[in-house]
Amino acid sequence: MTALAQFRRDTDYTQANLALVAPFVEESLRVKTMNVTVENLVKAFGATPALHGVSLDIASGELIALVGPSGSGKTTLLRLIAGLDFPNSGRVLFGNDDASSKTVQERNVGFVFQNYALFRHMSVFENVAFGLRVRPSATRPSEASIRERVMSLLDLVQLNGLEKRFPGQLSGGQRQRVAFARALAIEPGVLLLDEPFGALDAKVRKELRRWLREIHDRTGHTTVFVTHDQEEALELADRVVVMSQGRIEQVGTADDIFDNPATPFVFDFIGDSSALPVVIDKGGVSLDDRTLAIDANGHPDGPATLFFRPSHARLAGQESGTIVGTVIGARRHGDIRRLELEVGAARHRCEIDVPADADVPKTGRVAVKPAKWRLFPRAP
Amino acid sequence: MSEQSLPALAAPATWRAPTAEGRPVRLLLIGVAVAFIVLFLGFPLLVVFIEAFRNGAGAYFGAFADPDTQHAILLTLLVAAIAVPANLVFGVCAAWAIAKYQFRGKAFLITLIDLPFSVSPVIAGLIYVIMFGSHGYFGPWLNDRDIQIIFAVPGIVLATIFVTFPFVARELIPLMDEQGTQDEEAAISLGASGWQTFRRVTLPNVKWGLMYGVLLCNARAMGEFGAVAVVSGHIRGLTNTMPLHIEILYNDYQWVAAFTVASLLALLALVTLVVKSVLEWRFSHELANGPR
Numbered sequence: 059m060t061a062l063a064q065f066r067r068d069t070d071y072t073q074a075n076l077a078l079v080a081p082f083v084e085e086s087l088r089v090k091t092m093n094v095t096v097e098n099l100v101k102a103f104g105a106t107p108a109l110h111g112v113s114l115d116i117a118s119g120e121l122i123a124l125v126g127p128s129g130s131g132k133t134t135l136l137r138l139i140a141g142l143d144f145p146n147s148g149r150v151l152f153g154n155d156d157a158s159s160k161t162v163q164e165r166n167v168g169f170v171f172q173n174y175a176l177f178r179h180m181s182v183f184e185n186v187a188f189g190l191r192v193r194p195s196a197t198r199p200s201e202a203s204i205r206e207r208v209m210s211l212l213d214l215v216q217l218n219g220l221e222k223r224f225p226g227q228l229s230g231g232q233r234q235r236v237a238f239a240r241a242l243a244i245e246p247g248v249l250l251l252d253e254p255f256g257a258l259d260a261k262v263r264k265e266l267r268r269w270l271r272e273i274h275d276r277t278g279h280t281t282v283f284v285t286h287d288q289e290e291a292l293e294l295a296d297r298v299v300v301m302s303q304g305r306i307e308q309v310g311t312a313d314d315i316f317d318n319p320a321t322p323f324v325f326d327f328i329g330d331s332s333a334l335p336v337v338i339d340k341g342g343v344s345l346d347d348r349t350l351a352i353d354a355n356g357h358p359d360g361p362a363t364l365f366f367r368p369s370h371a372r373l374a375g376q377e378s379g380t381i382v383g384t385v386i387g388a389r390r391h392g393d394i395r396r397l398e399l400e401v402g403a404a405r406h407r408c409e410i411d412v413p414a415d416a417d418v419p420k421t422g423r424v425a426v427k428p429a430k431w432r433l434f435p436r437a438p
Numbered sequence: 439m440s441e442q443s444l445p446a447l448a449a450p451a452t453w454r455a456p457t458a459e460g461r462p463v464r465l466l467l468i469g470v471a472v473a474f475i476v477l478f479l480g481f482p483l484l485v486v487f488i489e490a491f492r493n494g495a496g497a498y499f500g501a502f503a504d505p506d507t508q509h510a511i512l513l514t515l516l517v518a519a520i521a522v523p524a525n526l527v528f529g530v531c532a533a534w535a536i537a538k539y540q541f542r543g544k545a546f547l548i549t550l551i552d553l554p555f556s557v558s559p560v561i562a563g564l565i566y567v568i569m570f571g572s573h574g575y576f577g578p579w580l581n582d583r584d585i586q587i588i589f590a591v592p593g594i595v596l597a598t599i600f601v602t603f604p605f606v607a608r609e610l611i612p613l614m615d616e617q618g619t620q621d622e623e624a625a626i627s628l629g630a631s632g633w634q635t636f637r638r639v640t641l642p643n644v645k646w647g648l649m650y651g652v653l654l655c656n657a658r659a660m661g662e663f664g665a666v667a668v669v670s671g672h673i674r675g676l677t678n679t680m681p682l683h684i685e686i687l688y689n690d691y692q693w694v695a696a697f698t699v700a701s702l703l704a705l706l707a708l709v710t711l712v713v714k715s716v717l718e719w720r721f722s723h724e725l726a727n728g729p730r
Contacts (some may be wrong), residue, residue: 140627142623142626144625149599162623162626162627163626163627163629163630163631164522167627168627169623169624169627171620171623171624173470173620175620175621175623176624176640177621177624177625177639177642178643179642179643187627188628188630188638189629189630192625192628192629192634192638193629194632240624240628241627241628243628244628244629379559
């Protein structure tokens with residue numbers, strides 16, 4: 059095989075390719091999926107708390123992303139659902155069954171590990187067949203049906219022809235797909251993916267992302283994946299769960315999360331944003347004793363943080379109630395130019411986007427007016 | 439201008455890597471090492487074979503006709519055949535427990551496993567004499583039931599197991615530690631039972647390290663002298679292993695016979711060394727190429 063053909067094989071996950079395997083998918087891969095309910099899970103590792111009472115409802119067939127910075131508890135939550143760790147309190151329900159007393163084996167979850175955890179002494183074929191071969195003889199499929207199923211799965215993940223290879227002879231993206239096929243082989247009720255694309259380069263990542271979405275749409279598995287990449291979460295998932303410090307900050311669709319962040323953390327973590335410390339007094343909002351043309355909108359008096367996105371702010375003319383700052387830098391950011399400003403005596407940083415061809419001073423004072431913003435109370 | 443100055447920048451003939459020593463120092467170091475190996479290892483080994491063949495090949499093979507010698511060889515193989523599998527099982531269990539689980543007293547267990555390395559083999563032998571000898575703690579009880587441990591094969595096996603205790607475990611612990619538990623978690627999430635996970639995933643992952651440990655354990659089991667000398671009682675044709683038999687022959691001025699048995703023991707050690715080197719090469723190769 060030429061290098062180019064190999065490259066195409068590795069990277070081409072087009073609709074046409076998937077259509078070829080679709081009949082098989084419809085017949086044997088469409089599984090009985092189930093909804094998963096997480097109730098008030100508390101987990102601590104020794105004295106270190108990892109989750110403080112997390113509750114979450116995952117609908118059957120849903121694709122859910124757990125997103126948050128490292129240490130936010132997202133992987134812990136995933137491992138608790140899988141049964142790889144046990145909670146200090148709270149429970150996990152698969153359908154209406156309490157899974158808390160079930161072992162990992164009994165839960166029938168497909169888990170894809172961050173580093174894939176492929177069995178390095180087994181061929182690709184044997185890796186995928188593993189979950190079928192270890193079944194008790196009563197439920198173990200015949201050798202012929204194991205072969206048929208493994209080959210179908212390798213077809214699904216676009217790895218046909220590589221079944222005799224060993225994991226060490228595969229690229230990162232190929233290993234990821236072997237791990238995926240291996241997890242699917244056991245007909246899991248729930249598919250759990252821990253940073254599925256974390257170890258791949260940006261290009262392969264993007265392609266596998268689309269590929270995963272399409273496989274999910276066809277197989278219909280209830281899928282939960284963990285990522286620290288907010289872009290991945292927003293693009294791929296039906297709903298996104300934003301986590302921080304062992305708590306769920308917000309659960310919602312990409313639109314909810316991006317347009318209506320529930321907490322300062324979500325506003326800060328998802329998308330670009332600027333935050334300025336302001337004070338609310340009798341319905342007026344002021345920054346460094348300068349009253350802004352911003353409506354407090356029922357927020358109680360006291361210190362608050364004003365959040366807005368760079369794309370929601372514009373340069374203002376000689377208007378009153380603007381945020382005045384000094385331009386300290388301008389960077390090209392795709393189609394726009396992003397200005398970095400220092401505001402007020404305390405030199406708070408904030409960013410605004412301007413058209414790339416706009417004539418803006420590289421330095422000097424400018425006035426800024428956010429078109430959309432959010433206020434969150436702040437501890438004084 | 440700049441092109442003209444380039445040749446001057448090329449490495450001069452006397453250039454060497456910053457961490458490398460000068461030629462005289464290198465030669466000196468290599469010379470010392472080689473001289474040391476020849477003088478203390480190669481030469482004595484050669485002497486063993488020269489002395490063994492001093493009276494010709496006939497006398498050499500004739501020495502094996504002695505029933506006491508034959509018995510010593512068989513006893514050594516028997517002891518190794520019991521001690522090595524016993525330590526194999528123990529070593530795998532201990533390494534598994536230490537590498538894959540967190541529990542109280544883990545560091546203490548590791549220290550305990552190392553104990554036979556630091557304790558003199560003679561003391562190891564004496565422990566068993568005090569425990570099971572006729573004047574020992576369990577001596578009278580065992581005597582009443584006609585069970586003999588000291589000055590018999592069971593004592594020799596016990597002493598050998600004690601001395602070779604750490605080899606397999608010590609080899610496996612770092613290997614298993616490094617590999618972590620993710621492969622096992624993957625196997626379990628795919629529905630494998632604990633035993634299936636162990637047999638199909640854990641064991642294949644450590645097989646080369648395991649073989650390496652078993653070989654070292656075997657070499658030591660066959661060559662052990664001190665601990666076995668204390669518990670065996672030196673009964674010819676009954677409780678003499680090869681190392682003990684060699685000493686007896688030597689003390690009886692049977693030079694050729696002594697060196698003949700010694701040459702066999704040395705040969706076993708050499709074979710072990712060769713197999714070990716092959717495994718080591720294979721093993722490091724696999725570790726270097728293993729997907730992480």
